[in-house]
Each structure stands twice: as structure tokens, then as C-alpha cells.
Amino acid sequence: MIPAETPKKLRLAILVGSKGRGSNLMNLLEASAAGEIPAEVSLVVSPVADNPASLFAHEKGVAVQVLSPKTEDYDSKLLDTLMEHKVDLVCLAGYMTLLPNIIVRRYSGKILNIHPALLPKFGGKGMYGVKVHEAVIEGKERESGATVHWVTERYDEGEIVIQIRCSVEPDDTPETLSQRVLACEHLAYRQAIRMVAGYD
Numbered sequence: 001m002i003p004a005e006t007p008k009k010l011r012l013a014i015l016v017g018s019k020g021r022g023s024n025l026m027n028l029l030e031a032s033a034a035g036e037i038p039a040e041v042s043l044v045v046s047p048v049a050d051n052p053a054s055l056f057a058h059e060k061g062v063a064v065q066v067l068s069p070k071t072e073d074y075d076s077k078l079l080d081t082l083m084e085h086k087v088d089l090v091c092l093a094g095y096m097t098l099l100p101n102i103i104v105r106r107y108s109g110k111i112l113n114i115h116p117a118l119l120p121k122f123g124g125k126g127m128y129g130v131k132v133h134e135a136v137i138e139g140k141e142r143e144s145g146a147t148v149h150w151v152t153e154r155y156d157e158g159e160i161v162i163q164i165r166c167s168v169e170p171d172d173t174p175e176t177l178s179q180r181v182l183a184c185e186h187l188a189y190r191q192a193i194r195m196v197a198g199y200d
Helices: 023-033 052-059 074-084 101-106 132-136 174-196
Strands: 010-016 037-045 063-066 090-092 113-115 141-152 161-165
Touching: 010 023, 010 052, 010 174, 023 037, 023 052, 023 090, 023 174, 037 052, 037 074, 063 090, 074 101, 090 174, 113 174, 132 174, 141 174, 161 174
Parallel strands: 010 037, 010 090, 037 063, 090 113
Antiparallel strands: 113 141, 141 161
């Protein structure tokens, strides 16, 4: 019996923020190296050169493009960079700015974002990082988690690909909850990429 042809690996571009720890980037690089996702990280786009994500990418031999959203002609420069690296799928990881419309249109259905809550709750402009976990605890929610969704021209409103849930414990602080949600994020992003590639 002739084995089915192995699908080609998706070429990922990871767009990161200036202050993040880079844990989702590290997670996807590790998953790729272990063969757990049918994808390879071919590009990291970062607004700064010395954040943990950029330094880790350099260490792993991944191309890093330093490009700030404040850069003149940012939209066209970002598009050129993505096309130059033949990117199949864009993954946002700590990227805090709305993507330019030209990018959203050109890569429609090819841009994923990870959010540290169960959308549509606790999403939208200004809801990121510890603010999300504070709001979840203040709202007396019994569960939280991570959501991977398709990116549109509005914050956190794209179609949900997958959600991974975790409990909110009575004695949780934003910091303890964030650690539990982070584990959900790592699992959710791996599963989402497998789903997008048609593996799950």
C-alpha cells in the first residue's frame, strides 16, 4: 500500500509584543521541533530587538524582523516581510495592536490570535495580560481558560477555533490564575494549529 503523501509543514510567522515573555513563541518552537505540530516557525516579527521572544528566536536560528507598528509605512513593510518569507499562517502572541487592514485582508483566514480568557467574555480593547485575570476574579467566574480565534479588523471578535478551560479557585490571585491559564494557552495554540492544518 502506497503511504499517503505527508502534507508540507506550514510556515509560521509569530508576531510578538515588546514586553512579553515569549512563552507562546517558545511553546510553538518546541512543539515544532518535537513534531507535535505540522509547522515550522520561519519568522518572528517584533517591535524591539532585545525582548525575550526575539532573543530566544535568535538563539534557535529563527529569522527575526524588528518592525514597530509606529514605523512609517508599517503596513506595507509588514506585508512585504510576510510575503518574502512565504508565510502560510500568522500567529499573534502578545501582539497588542490591531493589525493593519491590508494584512487582515491579504491573510484572511490565515491569522490566529491567543487570548487569556474564554471569549466573548473579557475581550476587547484594553483587555490583556493581568487585567484579564483581575476582571475574571472580580467577576466571580468559576472558570477561565484560553481562546484561539481567527483575527478580524476588530479586537477579539473573530470566529473561535478552540477553547481550553481551567477552574478559578477561591483563593486565586491574578498571578496564580495566570499560570493556570498559560498552560491552557500552550495547549490551545498547539491544538489550533493542528486543526488548521487538518490533523485534528
